[in-house]
Amino acid sequence: MPQLIKQGTVIVDCWVLVREAESLADLVDGEPVIVPLAFWLQARAVLIARGNACVWLRPDDDPATIAPDLRFLPVIAIDFPVFTDGRGYSTARLLRERYAYQGELRAIGDVQRDQLQYLAHSGFDAFALRAGDDAQAALESLRELSDGYQATGLRTPWFQRRADTSPPDGVRFPGA
Amino acid sequence: MYRYDAFDQRLVDERVAQFRDQTHRFLTGELSEDDFRPLRLQNGLYIQKHAPMLRVAIPYGVVSSEQLRMLARIGRTYDRGYGHFTTRQNVQFNWPTLADVPDILADLATVQMHAIQTSGNCVRNITGDHFAGVAGDEVIDPRPYCELVRQWSALHPEFAYLPRKFKIAITGATTDRAAILVHDIGLQAVRNDSGDDGFRVIVGGGLGRTPVIGHVIREFLPRAQILNYLDAILRVYNRFGRRDNKYKARIKILVKEQTPPIFTTHVEAEWEHLKESAATVPDAEVERIAASFAPPPYASLSGDDADFRAALADNRGFGNWVKRNVFPHKVPGYAVVTLSLKKTGVPPGDATSDQMDAIADLADHYSFGEVRVSHEQNLIFADVRQSALQALWTKLKDLGLATPNIGLLTDIICCPGGDFCSLANAKSIPIAEAIQRRFDDLDYLHDLGELDINISGCMNACGHHHVGHIGVLGVDKNGEEWYQVSIGGTQGEHAALGKVIGPSFAAHEMPDVVARLLDVYVARRFADERFVDTARRLGIEPFKEHVYAAAH
Numbered sequence: 034m035p036q037l038i039k040q041g042t043v044i045v046d047c048w049v050l051v052r053e054a055e056s057l058a059d060l061v062d063g064e065p066v067i068v069p070l071a072f073w074l075q076a077r078a079v080l081i082a083r084g085n086a087c088v089w090l091r092p093d094d095d096p097a098t099i100a101p102d103l104r105f106l107p108v109i110a111i112d113f114p115v116f117t118d119g120r121g122y123s124t125a126r127l128l129r130e131r132y133a134y135q136g137e138l139r140a141i142g143d144v145q146r147d148q149l150q151y152l153a154h155s156g157f158d159a160f161a162l163r164a165g166d167d168a169q170a171a172l173e174s175l176r177e178l179s180d181g182y183q184a185t186g187l188r189t190p191w192f193q194r195r196a197d198t199s200p201p202d203g204v205r206f207p208g209a
Numbered sequence: 210m211y212r213y214d215a216f217d218q219r220l221v222d223e224r225v226a227q228f229r230d231q232t233h234r235f236l237t238g239e240l241s242e243d244d245f246r247p248l249r250l251q252n253g254l255y256i257q258k259h260a261p262m263l264r265v266a267i268p269y270g271v272v273s274s275e276q277l278r279m280l281a282r283i284g285r286t287y288d289r290g291y292g293h294f295t296t297r298q299n300v301q302f303n304w305p306t307l308a309d310v311p312d313i314l315a316d317l318a319t320v321q322m323h324a325i326q327t328s329g330n331c332v333r334n335i336t337g338d339h340f341a342g343v344a345g346d347e348v349i350d351p352r353p354y355c356e357l358v359r360q361w362s363a364l365h366p367e368f369a370y371l372p373r374k375f376k377i378a379i380t381g382a383t384t385d386r387a388a389i390l391v392h393d394i395g396l397q398a399v400r401n402d403s404g405d406d407g408f409r410v411i412v413g414g415g416l417g418r419t420p421v422i423g424h425v426i427r428e429f430l431p432r433a434q435i436l437n438y439l440d441a442i443l444r445v446y447n448r449f450g451r452r453d454n455k456y457k458a459r460i461k462i463l464v465k466e467q468t469p470p471i472f473t474t475h476v477e478a479e480w481e482h483l484k485e486s487a488a489t490v491p492d493a494e495v496e497r498i499a500a501s502f503a504p505p506p507y508a509s510l511s512g513d514d515a516d517f518r519a520a521l522a523d524n525r526g527f528g529n530w531v532k533r534n535v536f537p538h539k540v541p542g543y544a545v546v547t548l549s550l551k552k553t554g555v556p557p558g559d560a561t562s563d564q565m566d567a568i569a570d571l572a573d574h575y576s577f578g579e580v581r582v583s584h585e586q587n588l589i590f591a592d593v594r595q596s597a598l599q600a601l602w603t604k605l606k607d608l609g610l611a612t613p614n615i616g617l618l619t620d621i622i623c624c625p626g627g628d629f630c631s632l633a634n635a636k637s638i639p640i641a642e643a644i645q646r647r648f649d650d651l652d653y654l655h656d657l658g659e660l661d662i663n664i665s666g667c668m669n670a671c672g673h674h675h676v677g678h679i680g681v682l683g684v685d686k687n688g689e690e691w692y693q694v695s696i697g698g699t700q701g702e703h704a705a706l707g708k709v710i711g712p713s714f715a716a717h718e719m720p721d722v723v724a725r726l727l728d729v730y731v732a733r734r735f736a737d738e739r740f741v742d743t744a745r746r747l748g749i750e751p752f753k754e755h756v757y758a759a760a761h
Binding site: 117120 | 216220224244361363364366370371436444448452482487491494
């Protein structure tokens with residue numbers, strides 16, 4: 034099972050990522066699953082009735098498609114087939130900031146420590162690290178840059194906080 | 210100029226530490242070449258023909274004398290005693306070792322400099338008008354907005370892995386010296402009829418493999434909305450820009466494929482959601498940054514210095530230099546001086562560490578300790594007293610920096626080319642030098658007048674060949690270096706792309722080709738008509754005929 038960093042700690046994860054699914058027969062009964070968006074849209078009612086089913090998005094999936102279903106989804110995963118494909122950063126910001134998604138937003142695929150900070154600021158709070166990567170080192174990387182100029186999911190722009198003297202401390206998740 | 214506060218400094222220091230760790234992990238084998246490449250590129254580090262090349266950001270081309278001394282020191286300590294100023298107002302070092310780069314970055318950080326996002330598929334160094342704050346045709350000083358956008362773009366979490374590189378240029382004058390029509394985004398600071406400041410927004414321009422003049426997508430954007438609007442453009446590009454083919458991945462292709470009106474609709478729809486966002490810029494922030502660009506303590510002068518006039522009349526060399534290299538200043542009694550980095554025999558844009566140190570001293574003495582870099586690859590003293598021009602000219606001559614050729618044929622824009630760059634198809638520096646050597650008669654050059662020759666060693670167009678009055682592009686034909694020639698391109702507010710005159714030439718033919726183009730011009734020009742205007746009026750045919758008649 035891949036290591037999952039969630040809200041700043043390493044946890045054991047119960048969700049099973051289902052990369053390909055065409056029918057309910059592809060799912061193990063009762064197992065918590067994360068299914069492709071296309072399958073979710075196709076089997077939406079059944080999956081909601083089943084419970085324990087969440088969605089993962091490809092880089093070119095439009096988050097607007099899933100917006101009406103957010104209340105059914107404790108987890109949304111966004112896939113990075115390669116870490117240099119940055120579309121998922123915008124998808125995450127849209128889910129958090131436009132559609133006010135409050136659940137877990139998980140980065141999956143080619144997820145490495147050197148991208149974690151930007152991912153966190155774009156709205157991700159869970160990271161399924163690439164197999165074999167050092168989770169502790171990845172956690173520490175969240176503190177490499179203590180702050181930044183831009184408005185992000187985790188902070189207001191620096192120009193609004195100039196008067197604030199509290200010391201910065203890298204990424205701080207709202208739920209942590 | 211803008212000075213870092215503790216916040217700015219801490220970010221740069223932390224980025225140095227982060228890159229040191231990344232480099233260490235690469236050198237010890239923990240990070241693979243594929244995983245390290247985008248990380249090093251985002252910090253300006255290429256692996257080139259001979260060694261790594263480190264590109265250091267000079268935000269909108271403004272550098273202090275103290276910073277220039279540091280660049281000189283880095284050139285001396287880690288390189289071969291020189292640096293190369295680029296067409297995007299940056300400076301490059303061609304010979305550092307990878308293991309030294311973290312130390313170089315640490316040295317740079319001590320003088321508020323960095324290499325953040327000088328390469329890679331992210332928002333690059335913001336460029337601007339090199340005469341900002343001193344030109345008479347300036348409506349709004351663009352520098353505070355350049356700095357605001359620099360801060361917004363630096364380490365932006367959402368836009369670090371774009372489909373391709375992204376270049377933004379900003380001007381605030383009626384004459385476009387920042388090439389805003391050939392950038393991914395060009396911003397022209399303007400004041401509307403109500404007296405409010407804002408921007409004209411141009412998107413989708415660019416040179417490279419597919420040269421395009423940018424499209425105006427908004428005539429007036431209120432200045433408070435600038436970061437929201439940039440976020441909107443970048444988000445549309447990040448989500449929908451092509452990633453399947455790196456040659457079709459720039460925003461200009463997206464704008465073209467969607468068509469400018471449709472693309473604009475997408476941006477405006479995105480902006481509609483962002484208008485009230487926290488990134489809306491308060492006036493106080495613009496004013497805070499603008500305070501850094503307050504005018505230096507100018508003396509009150511008449512603007513008509515008798516000694517200066519006398520020297521102009523008496524000394525032809527000085528007169529030529531003033532005519533070509535000195536630009537009027539908006540404050541009476543002051544002048545803007547361009548130091549030519551285009552001396553024949555020196556690669557265009559190169560300066561030695563000794564020259565940089567000497568320039569820094571002269572800047573302290575003559576120009577309030579500040580130097581500008583132009584995208585034409587020259588250096589500028591923006592605030593020189595008219596009465597000091599002759600003394601400064603004498604000193605610049607001794608340093609080899611007073612070639613009176615700004616805007617003339619020998620003021621060639623030229624990329625590093627095949628001598629250094631692993632992307633190049635052909636060498637470019639020797640072509641520039643051969644042309645400079647052929648046209649060494651100053652009187653003839655002055656008679657020819659304004660003439661931009663731009664040379665690129667490949668279609669990535671770092672030498673901006675499409676917008677040269679004469680453009681030269683290095684091409685590879687069966688492993689041999691050939692050169693394609695175009696005429697009629699221009700930069701600036703009337704930017705246009707040149708037209709290729711025909712089949713390409715061998716390197717040794719190039720000075721003759723230029724000479725033949727000039728024959729046609731000299732024979733058929735109207736009085737005071739520039740080469741490019743004659744070329745546009747006549748079209749390429751007569752030029753083509755004369756050039757190829759000789760060759761075949």
